[in-house]
Amino acid sequence: MKQIQLSDCRRGVRARIQACNLNEEQAIRIGEMGLRPGDTVEILLSSHLFGQVIAHGSERLAIDRKTARSIVVSVLSPTLETL
Secondary structure, eight states: OOEEEGGGBOTTOEEEEEEEOOOHHHHHHHHHHTOOTTOEEEEEEEETTTEEEEEETTEEEEEEHHHHHTEEEEEOSSOOOBO
């Protein structure tokens, strides 16, 4: 499966979190959101300036671009569109 940064995923892409290369502050924030490697997310909104809005289960979460660049995902949906 193709692995890319979460920040490179377009709207509508479903992806599985593979790794989080985060500093301590980012790791705490992502952990508080309930995101873990192995979780599946769907990109609801993607902005190259501001970050992503993702669906994680029934939750909707906003992730800033810097943090999204530090999360490696494998694309699950049929489209492999990036950027």
